[in-house]
Amino acid sequence: MIRELDLSVSAYGVTRNLHYDMAILPWGATEPHNLHLPYMTDCILSHDVAVDAAQAALNQYQVRCMVLPPVNMGSQNPGQRDLVFCIHSRYETQKAILTDIVASLHHQGLRKLLIINGHGGNGFKNMIRDLAVDYPDFIIASSEWFKMAPAKEFFDNPGDHADEIETSVMMHYHPELIHLEEAGEGKSKGFAIDALAKGKVWIPRHWTLVTTDTGIGNPAASTAEKGQRFVQAVVSGYADFLKQFADIKNLSDLYK
Numbered sequence: 001m002i003r004e005l006d007l008s009v010s011a012y013g014v015t016r017n018l019h020y021d022m023a024i025l026p027w028g029a030t031e032p033h034n035l036h037l038p039y040m041t042d043c044i045l046s047h048d049v050a051v052d053a054a055q056a057a058l059n060q061y062q063v064r065c066m067v068l069p070p071v072n073m074g075s076q077n078p079g080q081r082d083l084v085f086c087i088h089s090r091y092e093t094q095k096a097i098l099t100d101i102v103a104s105l106h107h108q109g110l111r112k113l114l115i116i117n118g119h120g121g122n123g124f125k126n127m128i129r130d131l132a133v134d135y136p137d138f139i140i141a142s143s144e145w146f147k148m149a150p151a152k153e154f155f156d157n158p159g160d161h162a163d164e165i166e167t168s169v170m171m172h173y174h175p176e177l178i179h180l181e182e183a184g185e186g187k188s189k190g191f192a193i194d195a196l197a198k199g200k201v202w203i204p205r206h207w208t209l210v211t212t213d214t215g216i217g218n219p220a221a222s223t224a225e226k227g228q229r230f231v232q233a234v235v236s237g238y239a240d241f242l243k244q245f246a247d248i249k250n251l252s253d254l255y256k
Contacts (some may be wrong), residue, residue, distance in 0.1 A: 003057035005054040006067045007049070015066070021246040022112035023105055024067045025098075026050045029074020029119035030087040034162035034215030036183035037087060041166060043070040046118030048173045049145045049231065053116070053238035065114075073098055074119040079207035083214060095127045102131055106138050112198040112245060115142040116238075120161070139254075142247060149233035154226055159186055159217010165230070172227030180222065184213025 003010045004018060026049075028042030038044065043148060047070040057063040073089035081088045102115040115124055124142045131140060151165055158165050163186060171178050188211045195201040207214070248254055 001055070001058070002037055002051065005058065005065065006051050008067075008069050009208070010066075018064060020066050020110065020157070021063050022049045022065050022114060022242070023074070023110055024054060024065050024072035024114045024116060026067065027074075027099060027115055027117045027119065027122055028070055028072055029076070029089075029121065030072045030179065031074060031080060031188065032083050032086055032118075032162075032214040033166065034183050034186060034213050034219065036179045036181075036219070037162050037167060037170060038177050040072065041162070041170060042074065042118035043072050044177075045166065045169055046070055046116045046145055047095060047239070048175040049118075049169075049234060050116045052231065052235045053242065056235050056239035057242040057246075060239055061246070063242050063246040065242060068101070070118075073097060075121040075123070077121060077204045077207045079205075079209060080214075082208055089126075092122075094122070097129065098127050099134075099244070102138060102140065106135050107186070111138050112141045112248070113138070114245065115140065115143045117142065118146070120144070137251075139245075141241075143238075143241075145234055145238075149230060150239040151230070154230040154233070155223045157218055159215070159219075160188070161211075161217065162186065162215040162219060163217025164219050164222045164226070165217075167222035168224065168227035169231055170227070171222055171224040171233055177225060180219065181217050184215055185220070186213065186215030186218045187211070211219075 003014050026046035028046050030039050033041045050067045054065040054067050073094055076088040080086045146165055155164045191197040205229045
Protein backbone atom coordinates (compact mmCIF):
# COMPACT_ATOMS: atom_id res chain seq x y z
CA MET A 1 0.00 0.00 0.00
CA ILE A 2 2.93 2.35 0.58
CA ARG A 3 3.27 2.83 -3.21
CA GLU A 4 -0.04 4.67 -3.05
CA LEU A 5 1.28 7.10 -0.47
CA ASP A 6 4.99 7.77 -0.98
CA LEU A 7 6.15 9.37 -4.22
CA SER A 8 9.73 8.28 -3.48
CA VAL A 9 8.74 4.69 -4.29
CA SER A 10 5.52 5.13 -6.24
CA ALA A 11 4.90 4.82 -9.97
CA TYR A 12 2.53 6.54 -12.35
CA GLY A 13 0.88 3.19 -12.99
CA VAL A 14 -0.43 3.39 -9.43
CA THR A 15 -1.09 7.10 -8.95
CA ARG A 16 -2.96 7.76 -12.20
CA ASN A 17 -5.90 5.62 -11.09
CA LEU A 18 -6.35 7.10 -7.62
CA HIS A 19 -7.91 10.25 -6.16
CA TYR A 20 -5.75 12.18 -3.71
CA ASP A 21 -7.24 14.53 -1.15
CA MET A 22 -4.00 16.46 -0.73
CA ALA A 23 -0.22 16.34 -0.90
CA ILE A 24 2.17 16.28 2.05
CA LEU A 25 5.56 17.93 1.67
CA PRO A 26 8.34 16.91 4.09
CA TRP A 27 10.96 19.63 4.44
CA GLY A 28 14.31 19.39 6.19
CA ALA A 29 17.88 20.59 5.78
CA THR A 30 21.41 19.43 5.07
CA GLU A 31 23.43 19.98 8.24
CA PRO A 32 25.47 18.21 10.93
CA HIS A 33 23.50 16.69 13.80
CA ASN A 34 25.93 16.40 16.70
CA LEU A 35 28.55 13.75 15.94
CA HIS A 36 26.29 10.70 15.71
CA LEU A 37 23.34 11.49 13.41
CA PRO A 38 23.28 11.81 9.61
CA TYR A 39 23.36 15.18 7.88
CA MET A 40 19.96 14.36 6.40
CA THR A 41 18.26 13.67 9.74
CA ASP A 42 15.68 16.45 9.32
CA CYS A 43 14.70 15.14 5.88
CA ILE A 44 14.59 11.51 6.97
CA LEU A 45 12.44 12.15 10.02
CA SER A 46 9.98 14.55 8.38
CA HIS A 47 9.55 12.08 5.50
CA ASP A 48 9.08 9.00 7.67
CA VAL A 49 6.62 10.76 9.96
CA ALA A 50 4.73 12.01 6.89
CA VAL A 51 4.45 8.51 5.43
CA ASP A 52 3.20 7.08 8.73
CA ALA A 53 0.70 9.94 9.02
CA ALA A 54 -0.56 9.36 5.47
CA GLN A 55 -0.93 5.66 6.16
CA ALA A 56 -2.85 6.32 9.38
CA ALA A 57 -5.16 8.81 7.65
CA LEU A 58 -5.94 6.28 4.93
CA ASN A 59 -6.46 3.38 7.32
CA GLN A 60 -8.57 5.29 9.84
CA TYR A 61 -10.43 7.84 7.74
CA GLN A 62 -10.08 6.80 4.07
CA VAL A 63 -8.25 10.08 3.41
CA ARG A 64 -5.62 9.54 0.74
CA CYS A 65 -2.54 11.78 0.72
CA MET A 66 0.60 11.64 -1.40
CA VAL A 67 3.88 12.26 0.42
CA LEU A 68 6.25 14.14 -1.85
CA PRO A 69 10.04 13.62 -1.72
CA PRO A 70 11.60 15.63 1.11
CA VAL A 71 13.19 19.00 0.35
CA ASN A 72 16.74 19.18 1.74
CA MET A 73 17.22 22.94 1.36
CA GLY A 74 17.22 24.39 4.90
CA SER A 75 17.86 27.86 6.29
CA GLN A 76 20.86 27.93 8.64
CA ASN A 77 21.98 30.14 11.50
CA PRO A 78 25.18 32.21 11.34
CA GLY A 79 28.16 29.99 11.95
CA GLN A 80 26.56 26.81 10.64
CA ARG A 81 27.88 27.38 7.14
CA ASP A 82 31.38 27.17 8.65
CA LEU A 83 30.73 23.45 9.28
CA VAL A 84 31.85 21.23 6.41
CA PHE A 85 29.02 20.28 4.03
CA CYS A 86 26.40 22.29 5.92
CA ILE A 87 24.26 23.90 3.20
CA HIS A 88 22.43 27.18 3.73
CA SER A 89 19.48 27.92 1.45
CA ARG A 90 18.21 31.48 1.18
CA TYR A 91 14.60 32.49 1.66
CA GLU A 92 14.38 33.19 -2.07
CA THR A 93 15.57 29.68 -2.88
CA GLN A 94 13.09 28.04 -0.55
CA LYS A 95 10.26 30.22 -1.82
CA ALA A 96 11.10 29.35 -5.43
CA ILE A 97 11.01 25.63 -4.60
CA LEU A 98 7.69 25.90 -2.79
CA THR A 99 6.22 28.07 -5.56
CA ASP A 100 7.12 25.54 -8.25
CA ILE A 101 5.63 22.69 -6.21
CA VAL A 102 2.39 24.60 -5.59
CA ALA A 103 2.14 25.66 -9.25
CA SER A 104 2.51 22.06 -10.40
CA LEU A 105 0.02 20.64 -7.91
CA HIS A 106 -2.51 23.40 -8.64
CA HIS A 107 -2.23 22.76 -12.38
CA GLN A 108 -2.92 19.06 -11.71
CA GLY A 109 -6.08 19.84 -9.76
CA LEU A 110 -4.96 19.55 -6.15
CA ARG A 111 -6.00 22.29 -3.75
CA LYS A 112 -4.41 21.37 -0.41
CA LEU A 113 -0.85 20.94 0.80
CA LEU A 114 0.51 20.17 4.26
CA ILE A 115 4.15 20.96 4.96
CA ILE A 116 5.72 18.70 7.60
CA ASN A 117 8.86 20.55 8.60
CA GLY A 118 11.75 18.90 10.40
CA HIS A 119 14.16 21.83 10.65
CA GLY A 120 13.61 24.59 13.20
CA GLY A 121 15.40 27.18 11.08
CA ASN A 122 12.81 26.98 8.31
CA GLY A 123 9.93 29.44 8.26
CA PHE A 124 7.14 29.31 5.70
CA LYS A 125 4.53 31.81 6.90
CA ASN A 126 5.46 34.69 4.59
CA MET A 127 5.85 32.34 1.63
CA ILE A 128 2.39 30.92 2.27
CA ARG A 129 0.91 34.42 2.53
CA ASP A 130 2.47 35.35 -0.84
CA LEU A 131 1.25 32.14 -2.48
CA ALA A 132 -2.26 32.80 -1.18
CA VAL A 133 -2.27 35.90 -3.38
CA ASP A 134 -1.30 33.94 -6.50
CA TYR A 135 -3.35 30.81 -5.70
CA PRO A 136 -6.31 31.96 -3.59
CA ASP A 137 -8.09 28.60 -3.94
CA PHE A 138 -5.06 26.59 -2.78
CA ILE A 139 -4.72 26.04 0.98
CA ILE A 140 -1.25 25.49 2.44
CA ALA A 141 -0.86 24.37 6.03
CA SER A 142 2.51 24.27 7.78
CA SER A 143 3.63 22.25 10.80
CA GLU A 144 6.70 21.03 12.67
CA TRP A 145 6.40 17.33 13.42
CA PHE A 146 8.25 17.53 16.74
CA LYS A 147 5.61 19.93 18.09
CA MET A 148 2.65 17.66 17.36
CA ALA A 149 2.95 16.00 20.79
CA PRO A 150 4.28 17.29 24.14
CA ALA A 151 7.91 16.15 24.18
CA LYS A 152 8.26 16.51 27.95
CA GLU A 153 5.76 13.70 28.43
CA PHE A 154 7.93 11.27 26.49
CA PHE A 155 11.56 12.24 27.11
CA ASP A 156 13.79 12.78 30.14
CA ASN A 157 15.90 15.57 28.66
CA PRO A 158 14.39 17.02 25.48
CA GLY A 159 16.64 19.57 23.84
CA ASP A 160 16.78 21.60 20.68
CA HIS A 161 18.93 19.88 18.06
CA ALA A 162 20.27 16.33 17.65
CA ASP A 163 18.96 15.73 21.14
CA GLU A 164 17.07 12.95 22.87
CA ILE A 165 14.01 13.56 20.69
CA GLU A 166 15.62 13.36 17.26
CA THR A 167 18.00 10.60 18.32
CA SER A 168 15.23 8.45 19.81
CA VAL A 169 13.01 8.85 16.75
CA MET A 170 15.93 8.02 14.46
CA MET A 171 16.62 4.95 16.61
CA HIS A 172 12.99 3.93 16.07
CA TYR A 173 13.05 4.39 12.30
CA HIS A 174 16.69 3.75 11.36
CA PRO A 175 18.79 2.19 14.14
CA GLU A 176 21.38 1.27 11.54
CA LEU A 177 22.19 4.97 11.03
CA ILE A 178 22.82 5.79 14.69
CA HIS A 179 26.26 5.85 16.32
CA LEU A 180 25.31 6.95 19.81
CA GLU A 181 28.73 6.04 21.21
CA GLU A 182 30.19 8.85 19.07
CA ALA A 183 27.76 11.53 20.29
CA GLY A 184 28.87 14.69 22.03
CA GLU A 185 27.08 15.86 25.16
CA GLY A 186 25.17 18.56 23.33
CA LYS A 187 26.16 21.27 25.80
CA SER A 188 25.16 24.76 24.73
CA LYS A 189 25.26 28.38 25.79
CA GLY A 190 22.19 30.55 26.15
CA PHE A 191 21.84 34.26 25.51
CA ALA A 192 23.39 36.63 28.05
CA ILE A 193 20.63 39.24 27.56
CA ASP A 194 17.46 38.46 29.48
CA ALA A 195 14.99 39.53 26.79
CA LEU A 196 16.74 37.30 24.26
CA ALA A 197 16.91 34.36 26.66
CA LYS A 198 13.15 34.65 27.34
CA GLY A 199 12.23 35.00 23.68
CA LYS A 200 10.90 38.53 23.99
CA VAL A 201 13.47 39.69 21.44
CA TRP A 202 14.91 37.49 18.71
CA ILE A 203 18.22 37.24 16.91
CA PRO A 204 19.61 34.10 15.27
CA ARG A 205 22.03 32.10 17.38
CA HIS A 206 25.62 31.99 16.16
CA TRP A 207 26.00 28.24 16.03
CA THR A 208 29.73 27.83 16.57
CA LEU A 209 29.57 30.15 19.59
CA VAL A 210 26.65 28.26 21.10
CA THR A 211 27.71 24.61 20.69
CA THR A 212 30.97 22.74 20.05
CA ASP A 213 29.53 19.47 18.73
CA THR A 214 26.58 21.07 16.82
CA GLY A 215 24.11 19.50 19.24
CA ILE A 216 21.85 21.28 21.72
CA GLY A 217 20.60 18.76 24.26
CA ASN A 218 22.21 15.58 25.53
CA PRO A 219 21.14 12.50 23.50
CA ALA A 220 22.57 9.97 26.00
CA ALA A 221 19.16 8.84 27.33
CA SER A 222 17.74 8.16 23.87
CA THR A 223 15.99 4.87 23.16
CA ALA A 224 14.03 3.44 20.26
CA GLU A 225 11.13 2.76 22.62
CA LYS A 226 10.84 6.46 23.52
CA GLY A 227 10.99 7.33 19.86
CA GLN A 228 8.26 4.86 18.98
CA ARG A 229 5.90 6.14 21.67
CA PHE A 230 6.46 9.73 20.61
CA VAL A 231 5.96 8.94 16.94
CA GLN A 232 2.69 7.19 17.70
CA ALA A 233 1.37 10.32 19.41
CA VAL A 234 2.64 12.57 16.61
CA VAL A 235 1.14 10.40 13.87
CA SER A 236 -2.19 10.20 15.67
CA GLY A 237 -2.33 13.99 15.83
CA TYR A 238 -1.51 14.29 12.15
CA ALA A 239 -4.10 11.68 11.14
CA ASP A 240 -6.82 13.61 12.96
CA PHE A 241 -5.72 16.86 11.32
CA LEU A 242 -5.61 15.30 7.84
CA LYS A 243 -9.17 14.03 8.25
CA GLN A 244 -10.43 17.47 9.27
CA PHE A 245 -8.34 19.21 6.60
CA ALA A 246 -9.71 16.90 3.92
CA ASP A 247 -13.26 17.76 5.00
CA ILE A 248 -12.66 21.45 4.18
CA LYS A 249 -14.35 22.16 0.86
CA ASN A 250 -14.19 25.96 0.85
CA LEU A 251 -12.05 28.53 2.63
CA SER A 252 -15.06 29.58 4.69
CA ASP A 253 -15.23 26.07 6.14
CA LEU A 254 -12.02 26.79 8.04
CA TYR A 255 -13.84 29.12 10.39
CA LYS A 256 -16.72 28.73 12.80
